[in-house]
Amino acid sequence: MTTRELTIAFDADDTLWHNETIFEAVHERYREMLSRYHDTATVDRTLFATEMRNLDRYGYGVKGFMLSAIETAIDLTEGKISTAEIRTLLTLGQDMLAHPVELLDGVAETVATLAASHRLLVITKGDLRDQERKVAKSGLSAHFRHIEIVSDKTESSYAAILRRHDIRPDAFVMIGNSLKSDILPVLALGATGIHIPYHLTWAHEHAEPPPSSAGRFHEIKSIRALPALLSEM
Amino acid sequence: MTTRELTIAFDADDTLWHNETIFEAVHERYREMLSRYHDTATVDRTLFATEMRNLDRYGYGVKGFMLSAIETAIDLTEGKISTAEIRTLLTLGQDMLAHPVELLDGVAETVATLAASHRLLVITKGDLRDQERKVAKSGLSAHFRHIEIVSDKTESSYAAILRRHDIRPDAFVMIGNSLKSDILPVLALGATGIHIPYHLTWAHEHAEPPPSSAGRFHEIKSIRALPALLSEM
Numbered sequence: 001m002t003t004r005e006l007t008i009a010f011d012a013d014d015t016l017w018h019n020e021t022i023f024e025a026v027h028e029r030y031r032e033m034l035s036r037y038h039d040t041a042t043v044d045r046t047l048f049a050t051e052m053r054n055l056d057r058y059g060y061g062v063k064g065f066m067l068s069a070i071e072t073a074i075d076l077t078e079g080k081i082s083t084a085e086i087r088t089l090l091t092l093g094q095d096m097l098a099h100p101v102e103l104l105d106g107v108a109e110t111v112a113t114l115a116a117s118h119r120l121l122v123i124t125k126g127d128l129r130d131q132e133r134k135v136a137k138s139g140l141s142a143h144f145r146h147i148e149i150v151s152d153k154t155e156s157s158y159a160a161i162l163r164r165h166d167i168r169p170d171a172f173v174m175i176g177n178s179l180k181s182d183i184l185p186v187l188a189l190g191a192t193g194i195h196i197p198y199h200l201t202w203a204h205e206h207a208e209p210p211p212s213s214a215g216r217f218h219e220i221k222s223i224r225a226l227p228a229l230l231s232e233m
Numbered sequence: 234m235t236t237r238e239l240t241i242a243f244d245a246d247d248t249l250w251h252n253e254t255i256f257e258a259v260h261e262r263y264r265e266m267l268s269r270y271h272d273t274a275t276v277d278r279t280l281f282a283t284e285m286r287n288l289d290r291y292g293y294g295v296k297g298f299m300l301s302a303i304e305t306a307i308d309l310t311e312g313k314i315s316t317a318e319i320r321t322l323l324t325l326g327q328d329m330l331a332h333p334v335e336l337l338d339g340v341a342e343t344v345a346t347l348a349a350s351h352r353l354l355v356i357t358k359g360d361l362r363d364q365e366r367k368v369a370k371s372g373l374s375a376h377f378r379h380i381e382i383v384s385d386k387t388e389s390s391y392a393a394i395l396r397r398h399d400i401r402p403d404a405f406v407m408i409g410n411s412l413k414s415d416i417l418p419v420l421a422l423g424a425t426g427i428h429i430p431y432h433l434t435w436a437h438e439h440a441e442p443p444p445s446s447a448g449r450f451h452e453i454k455s456i457r458a459l460p461a462l463l464s465e466m
Contacts, residue, residue: 059362
């Protein structure tokens with residue numbers, strides 16, 4: 001197997017472009033809005049619990065987050081939050097969906113370099129329309145053979161993608177910031193996972209690193225280190 | 234080209250299972266909730282205008298509908314709607330996302346029959362998670378080779394699906410209740426469209442039937458008429 005035969009798949013949010021920073025800015029506005037009623041820890045804990053309760057119905061993404069944020073605001077204030085404040089939450093959500101796509105440092109050059117010698121994919125989860133918008137606005141589309149937007153990133157959703165594109169697990173490398181969504185499921189399939197931590201991680205994405213994966217787990221600090229790592233593999 | 238070589242794709246909402254009836258029941262509750270402030274026509278017109286304004290950001294589906302419904306309720310009542318009523322709207326949306334999947338008459342038998350001799354696809358738009366849920370709950374999954382959930386049904390989104398699965402337009406038949414989304418784009422590609430009207434149509438999906446399509450446009454009243462029509466083609 002030559003390096004040329006590898007298929008390299010990238011997570012998108014917080015791997016190719018900033019995302020959690022946008023959520024965190026809205027979280028901060030949200031805590032301020034509810035600070036007359038509850039402390040930050042209670043607001044954060046209750047919002048997260050609402051999101052988890054609704055996850056199966058809403059899935060990932062901004063729209064489900066906004067619906068859960070409105071629900072939590074009404075419940076936490078026993079209905080005392082104003083409709084003007086709810087209207088502000090709706091606008092915050094719409095602004096998130098129109099936010100410029102800001103690539104992480106080194107992404108544009110590294111993706112362009114790797115596209116010259118490898119088949120590249122994007123595998124991301126969230127709202128279909130929003131993820132498509134971000135891919136289109138990223139300026140990176142032409143480098144990717146396929147864009148896969150899935151409702152969740154599990155062993156079976158990765159297995160379905162590998163089957164669909166006729167990719168052997170031992171020729172597949174997944175790159176992402178989430179151990180839980182990007183690394184552990186592909187290691188379980190016998191593929192390689194390269195973790196590039198982002199400085200913020202949503203509580204839902206926390207996971208312990210794998211104990212041992214026979215050389216199939218790597219961690220790097222920046223996407224800039226990727227070409228050298230891949231050439232050693 | 235034998236009939237066996239045809240690929241037959243089905244729209245899902247209001248073609249395989251009831252959907253607009255569920256929306257209509259929620260619309261009715263919504264009009265009642267706002268009836269102290271505005272007449273039905275104003276409520277309907279304003280909600281539709283909000284949905285159209287938000288469509289590019291939210292895409293299709295229940296979550297975007299709920300966000301637009303909350304926004305419209307606040308705006309139409311100048312903020313006087315209660316947070317308890319907004320909480321009720323959130324619950325109505327969650328109930329829509331948990332609603333049982335009710336197949337249209339004749340669907341189960343017809344899809345099973347056609348699956349024995351044709352490659353069948355589903356091509357549907359809306360929220361990824363919700364559409365996956367409905368396919369899974371329909372009991373029809375095993376009959377379909379691929380499930381394609383797209384953010385919009387346009388000539389280019391159909392063209393991408395045909396390319397991906399190596400389907401020639403003259404061997405492709407699309408079946409659905411929306412002239413705008415299911416029929417006109419596939420006719421433009423040189424494929425065949427079979428329209429099965431549903432008794433309710435969302436205003437956004439209204440379109441005029443095609444003037445002439447060289448025998449590639451058909452309309453039937455029930456999916457039960459599909460096998461006979463296909464065998465004549």
